[in-house]
Amino acid sequence: MSPHSNLLIPRIGDESAVACSWERFLQDMPLPAVGVRNVVLDSWRRSRSEAVDPTTGSAPAADGDRIYQLRARSRDLYEAAKPVLETLREILRESGTLIMLSDPSGTILDLNGESRARDAGEQINLAPGGCWSEELIGTNAIGTTIATHQPVQIYASEHYCIDVKHWTCAAAPILDPLGKTLLGVVDVSGVKETFHGHTLGLVISAAKQIEGVLARRDAELHGRLLEHAMDGFSRYGNDCVVLFDQRGRIVKTSGSMQQAREMYGVRLPFEVGSQLTALDFAVHPDERIRQTPLWLRPEWLHPVRSRDGDLGTLLVIPTGNPHRPMVNTSTLAITATGDVFAEIIGTSQAISTAKARARRIAPLDLPVLLLGETGAGKEVFARAIHKASRKPEGPFIAVNCGALTRELLASELFGYSEGAFTGARRGGLPGKFEQADGGTLFLDEIGEMPLDMQPHLLRVLQDGVVVRLGDTRERKVAVRIVAATNRDLQADARAGRFREDLFHRLCVISLHLPPLRERPEDTEAIIGHLNQRLAQKYGCPPKSLDPEVLAHLLRYRWPGNTRELQNVFEAMFALSDGNRIDGTLLPPHIGAATVDSVLVNGGVMPAVAAGRLAEMERSVINAAVANARGNLSMAARNLGISRSTLYVKLAAMRESTKAGSLPLSLSPAP
Template identity: 35%
Template sequence: MKQSELQEIQDTVRQYAQIISQVIKVDVEIVDNCLVRIAGTGIYQDRINEDMSAEGLVYKQVLATGEPQVIQTPGEHPLCVLCPKHGCCSEEMEMCTPIKLGSEIIGVIGLICSTPEQKQNLLGDFETYRQFLLQIAEFISAKVYVQRENERYQAMMQLLSQVVDGVDKGVLVLDSHGRIAHSNSTAVKQLLLRPDTMQQAIGIEATGDSLLGVEEYKVTVGDRTFKLMGEMLLLEPALAPFERIFIFNEMKKFKSGIYGLTNVGPHVSLQNIVGSSEAICQVKDKILKIADSNSTVLITGESGTGKELIARAIHAESSRHDKPFIAINCGAIPDTLLESELFGYVKGAFTGADPRGKIGKFELANKGIIFLDEVGDMPLYLQIKLLRVLQERKLVRIGSNQVIELDVRVIAATNRNLKALIRENKFREDLYYRLNVIPIEAPPLRNRLEDIPAIVNSMIEKYSGLFNKAIKKITPEALAILMQYSWPGNVREMENTIEFMINMADESGLLTKDTLPKNVMELAEPVAVDTSPSIRPLREIEREHILRAVKVYGPTTQGKQLAAKQLGIGIATLYRKLEDIT
């Protein structure tokens, strides 16, 4: 039996189907005018040469009319009624167009969407893909003419150029000598390609590592070397002189995409550290001084004092502010998983590992900052590996032999006494000194009571907005009780307290003593009451009242203005009375 025109060039047609499917990530199906499947990818790749006359009703319509067809709702279209798969079709969408040789229709080429995501992508740029199908059909038709070899290659390169220039991945078409026959604009930009480079052979070597199912390659262009994540497609001899197509993402861009998906941390600046006490001002000053340094920082302080807030403020004020900030709580992850979380692994690294591999937090943070919270809870065997990474600025993923250069600043934090842990042989002394290059202590809230009014006001603004409640202010009585509480949970406990009070507030819009949590009311130190029957001098009572107001609202200019307003006197009068007192 005589072969159809498409069967005679079946290897070429199948190669084109593979290339199209790899580049635009949908299934491709090509049939001839006898409804025999000549090429297929995805769910059709093992069903080549099958007779589709019983189910290819849409293709029959295209062959009969010569008009393209688009089926957006398979199973509901009139052409689907007689299909044997009617009611159980697995396709989400189909776009197809005829392949014409002169006035004769010799086959049909179609894009098949098997998932809602593929359908959404196809509909998102429908006209581009429609034109793309028409161009593919014309190109396959041209392949029938063997005598037009040069035109065939030119058409293929034009087609590839149109396709690959529309994607954000780099694409290189290589000849049999390893020279670049074609490259899209993304590849030119990422690999810094020059006209003279195009005449040279380039080196593309798989490292053996893969992450998230994507292979890693080392690409050498002249005297420059790049680490790229990508895929190498081998072309059959029918497409000579073009031998391979390399589709890739730069490692930095690959990791950036993962960081963008996983980064859910808040945007923080120095202004988010609320307070003007001497203790907090010293912290802010130190942040500004050391922000642009590359030295390691160790933040110590009780739980709830805002150590991560300080770390994020350092990142925001540094030259790395537009680079990743990766935080990991070393005490919240089981010891058996912490090493892979920090340093990553390649596929097959150990039993139970993700077969696609994993990028570690250090690698994700490259060029930026990694924040190791609760570093005092890190097991000793990992402390050794962390020390080596800090000293050498290199790491090797678990199961890999590829050395990864690191340019990452480390900020560690702990609420534990590391010196005591060193004496107990639970923390390495050499790691402590490597981490404690720039120490910063987050002061407990009880040591900066003058910051409480400002912190309370900022939290009222935050949670009244979140809960859509019109909270005006906190009463002096309620604020005084907050000033008398010891805050063992520090700012975190205060935040929970204000959130509770806003939930308890009524339509008056005031946070009163009645909205305070029971534990704060019970544990707040009572205000000393003078039960002496003697009459105290008015000047002494005024002095105590003025000093108490300044303590409540803070010694700053803004605090004194608030204090004067509550006392019912002018700011000038307040300053004069304070001078008399001192």
């Protein structure tokens, strides 16, 4: 074996011998004992096994849309690498070389260098979009680094294809700090006269710097992810639980994977850092669907969210008790029939009409405007519409237009470039439109958007193009808009407080969501659902409610709608001792408002003075039935209870009357 065969850096003096060996290699003749390094010879063999044509003149190229998709998929790498490559460019400014970044497939994502070098590189497609894997263009530093996961320098005749042989290149792999998978390659290339052995050291150093930036970013994101996910690990302590980050990498595990394999056929590596493409947010939704393993059930997936969006995914495989129903408290679960709207609680005519219209709206790729009071469930409907759309696996991004200042809202929606303003993140940041590309953007409280920002939003909706703050580059986005408001936007448009053209663009289809007071018969079902869900959250059995408490909750008009009911009930649930919620936990304003809310025509009931709950209930029901002129459905609505509940109470009151209690009036009031 030649003493030169294991050299890391090529020897210029060996070029003639390498060229001779390459010719003999193509003719399948024995090679001389000196001249060709092992890393090069191994690459030649791989190139030949892939049937690479040595006369290929240039690398194939990806089209513009494909480059955009690949950059989006490698966004974290791209942002981490940019400042490092800028520094490398300064070091090599006068060297006549090109500095570039490729993704794991060998496609060049970014390239910098002087004009003459760029012009020369374009002749062989050493340019953005050029695909430099070994199986396409043979031996070269990018492709050979991808094949070996090792840094390599290739000089002149060591290349496999003829037209690349007047070049020299050095490349180093960028490895995932968590799982050591290949994220990309940093490369420096130039015509062979630019060769310098130190170039390999420079690209190795640059790759390590990029890995350090990614490692620090991962540590920060994983800290937030673990903080938001720890409750899930406690709640599902008897099951097999796996926490994935945004890129589908395993961050933490608990429980028995062996048991999950035996019970459900789960085939998942249990090592931290292993990746599941189906849970990688950067991958295109269609590709994620294709990569979803057959064993993975949708009901096992629990999004981990913060105010800034999705942080990762909690996979809960029920091994402790496989028959226990899984309750996904973070998002709507798709039922066996595939109807996500069935998970929205309520069977009243008002909510059933809203759900039926939403089902028809969901598959249409049109903007939707949700109209309803605060707390009526606009975001719940928006998520359901997204899940029932044609792109359910695409991202769902929510923005509250009323919770941010004008400047923050602009940067949140449209993103910004590096240096756009003081404190701007290095490398810039994509906005919510870019993050929602291929999915749904939910614009809550759209009526609160500042008037001078509305033309910018209108342009994106019309052209499907986003320009980041401080930038001139146009970025195409394909986003479905679901907006929501509790204001009368049409009246605001007439008054000049909201752009009329934007209103018509957003309100292609509208959906009215009824307030809870217009569907009181759903209140008891919502309370039952909350009871089950909170029992799951707090790890205890559902709690029983005193009849007094339930009666007050059913009669209250809930001006804050479902959100107010949820907050009130969770506070009572959490503060209750044992398994019972009694009247001491009832908020005073609800107890005080109950009787007033059902008084009709300002009448004062004698039973109120007596203060006895049973007599007060009889008086309230009598008054409601009398004022409804015997119409029990109307009486039930006025009382804030379901009709079936009213029938039960009336039957009990008849029995009490037979026993000599207070009389029951079912006749119209005189």
